[in-house]
Amino acid sequence: MSIGVPAHSRGCPVCGGEGAHLLELPRQPVYQHPVPAGARVPEPHLVDLSWDACKVCAHAWQPNFNAEQLRNIYRSHYYTPAPSGIGAQFRNDFLQVLHEQQLISTARVLLEVGAADGDVLAELKRRAGALHAYAFEPNHENAAVARSRGLEVRESFFGADAANAGLEPTDLIYARHVIEHVFDFASFFAGVAVVAAPGARLVLETPSLDFHASRGSIEPFHIEHVHVFALRSLAWLSSLHGWGVHCHAVTPSGNLIAAFSRTAAALEPAAPELDGLAARLERTRAHLRELLSGRPLIFWGAGSAGIVLASMLGREPDVWTDGNPNKIGKRYVGSERPIVAPEAALGSADPGVAALVVTSSFVNEILPRVRELGWRGDVYGPAGEVLQAWK
Numbered sequence: 001m002s003i004g005v006p007a008h009s010r011g012c013p014v015c016g017g018e019g020a021h022l023l024e025l026p027r028q029p030v031y032q033h034p035v036p037a038g039a040r041v042p043e044p045h046l047v048d049l050s051w052d053a054c055k056v057c058a059h060a061w062q063p064n065f066n067a068e069q070l071r072n073i074y075r076s077h078y079y080t081p082a083p084s085g086i087g088a089q090f091r092n093d094f095l096q097v098l099h100e101q102q103l104i105s106t107a108r109v110l111l112e113v114g115a116a117d118g119d120v121l122a123e124l125k126r127r128a129g130a131l132h133a134y135a136f137e138p139n140h141e142n143a144a145v146a147r148s149r150g151l152e153v154r155e156s157f158f159g160a161d162a163a164n165a166g167l168e169p170t171d172l173i174y175a176r177h178v179i180e181h182v183f184d185f186a187s188f189f190a191g192v193a194v195v196a197a198p199g200a201r202l203v204l205e206t207p208s209l210d211f212h213a214s215r216g217s218i219e220p221f222h223i224e225h226v227h228v229f230a231l232r233s234l235a236w237l238s239s240l241h242g243w244g245v246h247c248h249a250v251t252p253s254g255n256l257i258a259a260f261s262r263t264a265a266a267l268e269p270a271a272p273e274l275d276g277l278a279a280r281l282e283r284t285r286a287h288l289r290e291l292l293s294g295r296p297l298i299f300w301g302a303g304s305a306g307i308v309l310a311s312m313l314g315r316e317p318d319v320w321t322d323g324n325p326n327k328i329g330k331r332y333v334g335s336e337r338p339i340v341a342p343e344a345a346l347g348s349a350d351p352g353v354a355a356l357v358v359t360s361s362f363v364n365e366i367l368p369r370v371r372e373l374g375w376r377g378d379v380y381g382p383a384g385e386v387l388q389a390w391k
């Protein structure tokens with residue numbers, strides 16, 4: 001049963017504007033993250049997905065989604081916490097923007113919504129010398145790690161009922177890769193309003209539709225992303241709730257980071273070019289299929305980018321690997337192939353014919369390890385771009 005927005009109600013969830021069909025992705029994986037080898041996850045494991053785009057604010061969204069299914073994923077089937085130092089690129093990009101905008105030094109009370117294992121919040125607490133660092137995190141495994149870092153964890157989703165969470169007024173509120181998952185913007189921003197101190201800053205990080213649409217990249221389009229924001233739609237949404245854009249940036253991996261204050265003027269950025277997105281994705285798919293046809297395949301990166309790419313190719317790699325040792329031995333739901341350590345993965349294939357695809361945003365961490373492990377075969381990025389050529 002779908003408890004999403006009824007099919008007849010196609011208005012934009014940000015501005016109410018008229019939507020037009022943007023993208024159709026049949027038979028996509030429900031579960032984006034590997035699970036322990038013995039875990040039994042009930043069907044369905046595949047789902048047909050589609051996104052509409054707003055003609056007014058350029059927001060992209062899934063008109064039909066199953067909120068109950070998604071809540072269950074976030075609680076029980078989310079990503080595997082990594083040891084410190086692994087997969088740190090996103091986190092460093094984020095900290096860099098906060099540092100450049102001088103948002104850290106003045107923060108005394110911090111709140112992260114969807115704090116995962118709390119690594120960023122713990123680091124910010126240390127840098128700011130903050131008095132309180134609150135984390136909202138609905139996933140059990142992650143919340144336990146965040147608590148062990150000395151953070152004040154509320155093991156729940158964030159919304160209007162944050163009024164009852166007993167928080168001191170917060171002066172820096174941020175959410176990384178959360179707003180694109182949110183079902184109810186009004187509740188989210190009501191929560192922000194009740195916890196924010198006067199003069200508070202709000203920072204949101206989310207995949208940039210402008211960036212990914214221009215590259216024909218499929219990365220942001222998976223089941224968990226009920227929304228994909230353009231800068232235009234994010235600015236629109238926040239201004240409806242009284243927050244103006246103070247500054248914004250797009251990281252090299254395609255993440256939009258925007259900081260908001262109540263005093264910043266409203267911004268009305270231009271809409272990205274969305275016509276032809278489906279055709280650009282089709283070109284990427286055709287290129288990859290030709291490039292990888294008949295070759296043994298290794299994917300390095302067992303997260304959402306990997307499973308989305310496998311689904312786009314219509315083919316699982318022969319070998320999955322990942323730099324996060326906590327994922328080794330886990331499997332994707334519906335797959336028989338356990339994730340193996342990088343040494344074993346690269347040792348198993350003939351570098352003269354096999355293709356290694358980096359299905360992760362942490363290319364700058366992975367490529368040096370690939371070289372260190374002596375792999376001399378072809379290495380590609382998720383759009384088939386050559387990262388290293390066989391020699």
Ligand SMILES: [Zn+2]
Nearest residue numbers: 012015054057
């Ligand atoms: Zn709109």
